[in-house]
Amino acid sequence: xxxxxxxxxxxxxxxxxxxxxxxxxxxxxxxxxxxxxxxxxxxxxxxxxxxxxxxxxxxxxxxxxxxxxxxxxxxxxxxxxxxxxxxxxxxxxxxxxxxxxxxxxxxxxxxxxxxxxxxxxxxxxxxxxxxxxxxxxxxxxxxxxxxx
Numbered sequence: 001x002x003x004x005x006x007x008x009x010x011x012x013x014x015x016x017x018x019x020x021x022x023x024x025x026x027x028x029x030x031x032x033x034x035x036x037x038x039x040x041x042x043x044x045x046x047x048x049x050x051x052x053x054x055x056x057x058x059x060x061x062x063x064x065x066x067x068x069x070x071x072x073x074x075x076x077x078x079x080x081x082x083x084x085x086x087x088x089x090x091x092x093x094x095x096x097x098x099x100x101x102x103x104x105x106x107x108x109x110x111x112x113x114x115x116x117x118x119x120x121x122x123x124x125x126x127x128x129x130x131x132x133x134x135x136x137x138x139x140x141x142x143x144x145x146x147x148x
């Protein structure tokens with residue numbers, strides 16, 4: 001029997017973990033410390049069982065958890081593991097953020113820093129080149145280079 005919003009909000013923690021099922025793999029787990037988390041249990045396309053978290057209640061409401069369950073079931077129907085898809089999306093997002101930082105840093109060093117360094121004493125411009133090299137090496141550890 002599906003959960004209601006009232007059942008979810010009024011559920012209290014017990015001595016052990018309590019699991020309230022909404023059906024089709026969606027469940028609300030209530031920890032003894034009072035944390036309420038949405039979990040979705042499913043079978044991967046390779047036949048193994050798996051579980052994925054949809055967030056905590058009340059940040060993720062019952063309706064939102066049901067929407068996420070529907071989306072996950074659509075992925076499973078296409079033969080895509082929802083956990084692997086989530087990891088792939090997170091990696092893409094991290095790569096976009098990382099590339100944006102690299103682009104901004106390179107732009108600053110090619111445009112904004114050039115005019116500034118022309119007016120600085122030699123030792124300051126050398127020091128800036130050293131820091132530019134350190135930043136490059138920390139972003140690209142596999143492509144080490146010394147400062148110019």
